[in-house]
Amino acid sequence: MRDKSNNILLINPWIHDFAAFDLWAKPLGLLYVGSTLLQFGYDAHLIDCLYNYGYPYKERKFGKKSFYSEQIDKPSIFNNIPRTFKRYGIPRDEFRRRLKDVSTPFMICVTSHMTYWYPGVFEAIGIIKSIFPSVPVVLGGIYATLCHEHAVKNSGADYVIEGAGELEVLKLADNLSGNSRDYGIVRKWVEDEMVPAYELYPELDSVSVITSRGCPYRCSYCASFLFESKFTLRRPEHIVAELESYVKGYGVADIAFFDDALLMDPQRHIIPILELLIKKGICVRLHTPNGVHAKYIDQQLARLLRVSGFRTIRLGFEGTSTALQKASKNKVSCRELESALHHLREAEDHRHVCNDHNDTTWDIGIYLLIGMPGQTVGEVVESIEYINGLGAKIKLAEYSPVPGTEEFRDASRLCPEVVGEPLMQNKSTFATVGMGVDYDTFDNVKAMAKRLNARLRDSHINRELS
Ligand code: B12
Known part of the structure; x- marks a missing residue:
């Protein structure tokens, strides 16, 4: 030594x-x-x-x-x-x-x-x-x-x-x-026991966790497979013990899941995790800032998400264009999105595990990728109107060209600078220079989504008041 x-x-x-x-x-x-x-x-x-x-x-x-x-x-x-x-x-x-x-x-x-x-x-x-x-x-x-x-x-x-x-x-x-x-x-x-070293912080009110490594999907715009070629799930008991230690040990109020595919293989993974959390009565707000796959959300899973304390749910959606849905290897179709929303809304009436909380709202939003190579402004507008028509909140996610992905090749043909200068992979930059669509157009699209979200919020408030 x-x-x-x-x-x-x-x-x-x-x-x-x-x-x-x-x-x-x-x-x-x-x-x-x-x-x-x-x-x-x-x-x-x-x-x-x-x-x-x-x-x-x-x-x-x-x-x-x-x-x-x-x-x-x-x-x-x-x-x-x-x-x-x-x-x-x-x-x-x-x-x-x-x-x-x-x-x-x-x-x-x-x-x-x-x-x-x-x-x-x-x-x-x-x-x-x-x-x-x-x-x-x-x-x-x-x-x-x-x-x-x-x-x-x-x-x-x-x-x-x-x-x-x-x-x-x-x-x-x-x-x-x-x-x-x-x-x-x-x-x-590392495979069986490791948990992140949160003890290195002086204090914590929230943490992020990961319950799996890698991703079984190969979306053309995502580099996840370059970090972990295999998709592996951690043991539900081990995950729940970890979450419990954050709530009891540090008193955290919020936990975010950073998995690429949190809902994949639900019967073996997320369902036992949520059932165990509920059984133990662990009271914490749970969030998926990273989009989850709508296709796995059926009645059972929606209720478990609700009861276990999920408060922020983001569903990934590549838009109404079938070409873009194909780019994500048909990860989510319109029908699957509609069905997930239906189950989530229906689950809203169920109380969650922290019944002492007054605020039991949950924040459901749909990520819509904009600025992808080949995607037109018309397609984006159509998808925004579609999501709004479903009565759901639109969360625009500007496309970032990621080295090593299939889509990066197309992006680099449109904007060769993305290859040598990573700054050009910034999602804000790309909207400006990469796609032949100017900054104002993207700003208008964003303003439109904001307006529609505000209108939706107002209509919810009016409905609750009446
Ligand atoms: C969670 C996540 C998020 C979260 C949190 C991000 C954050 N700030 O931490 C949220 C949802 C906010 C997010 C947002 C976005 N994200 Co994101 N995200 C991820 C995701 C799924 C997981 C990252 C993670 O925490 N992994 C778990 C940890 C354990 O892994 P890790 O950090 O890689 O660490 C390992 C190694 O890298 C290494 N390592 C790490 N540190 C160190 C240090 C040393 C010394 C060593 C030796 C090794 C080492 O060892 C670690 C353990 O094995 C990745 C995909 C992926 N699988 O990586 C995409 C990813 C990073 N995101 C991506 C993108 C595109 C975005 C968005 C642009 C999406 C959008 N359009 O809105 C935004 C950008 C946000 C912004 N402000 O600009 C891209 C990267 C883009 C880029 N150009 O870099 C990725 C790779 C996904 C993809 N599309 O390919 N994201």
Whole structure:
């Protein structure tokens, strides 16, 4: 064993973007990496630039938050976008102060999320290097995986690791510190026992969780398969024990599921999870900020979602165009969407497990992907009107071209810059330059959806009052 520092520093960097909201987001990948390091003998310390650490933020519905933010200069490539650009997260000086407060680590792990958020990653690495010039910096996560070469060339990290990082980081830490061990044991623990290292936060009012890895679907616009080629489900008892520990141990009020396919194989997975949550009387608001598959929502599942305490449900929908439905390998048809909505509405009369809560509303919205290559404005408008006609809330999701996906090829033909410059993969940017549709048109489409949602809200309120 080494006699030097045993400390590893974990960093969740800032977001640089036009907009960012905290949908109960925690850097899950980094927390899993941290959990592995802690389990196998290292000390870990976390600086999460997106945690508020006492800085002001606005509270939104169901514990959602706005991040603390400061306006910064736009990268020049965004000059034609008439919106302000911000650094979301703690001030730079706070980050510096926190780095100086930790005892010198022997390795620093930095995570990354959206590919187009790399400037926040680079900024963090630059500051880290100015304070700890000789400590190796390891970069992993979504950007590091999807834009590996870009990260190797430009990030300033000493190591850039692709894909799942638990084992790789432990091997590297062992290597740097002269340790050796049986990685079969580690692999087994990662598969069966691991939970994210939430103990690294001073306090928590919400957490995000993942109950499965990978995705059995191969949607043409999604890169999930590049992170995990296999779809694996965790054991329901293990998941419920984890959720219970957050509610009882930290007193969290909100839990968000970050799975790619939460409802897949319902009889084996989500149904036993929800039944167990209900049986144990665990009272917490549950959310799926990531869209779920409407086709699995039948009467039984809708009631269980309701009774177990789900408050935010987002259904993924590729639009009314059959060509786009095909691009998602027919993940959801109009008929399936209508049927799911029907069951969810019918389930609304059921009380959920926290009967002491006065506010029992649930927030159901339908994600509609806009700005896909080949998608026309007419198709988008038709889909918006269709969703509104179903009496459902429209949540527009602007398309981000994701490297490694089938759709990326088409996107790069329309806008070659997306290949070499990840900033051009920003969902806001693409709407402006990529598809030959101008920014105003997208703004008008967004305004239309907003208007229809407002009208729908008013009609619900009127119905409740009458
Ligand atoms: C949950 C999720 C969200 C959540 C939360 C996001 C967040 N801020 O955390 C919500 C719903 C908010 C969201 C929103 C969006 N998302 Co999203 N999301 C995901 C999803 C499904 C899971 C991410 C996750 O938490 N995985 C679980 C953890 C455990 O995995 P992980 O973070 O990858 O960590 C592992 C490794 O990466 C690695 N690792 C991580 N950190 C580190 C650090 C070190 C040092 C090392 C060595 C390794 C390492 O090890 C970890 C453990 O194995 C991914 C798909 C996917 N499967 O990755 C898409 C994904 C990231 N999202 C994507 C997209 C397109 C979007 C949206 C643009 C969709 C839209 N149009 O609105 C928005 C963008 C939001 C914004 N403000 O710009 C794209 C990426 C786009 C891009 N260009 O980067 C993905 C890849 C899906 C896709 N379409 O391919 N998303």
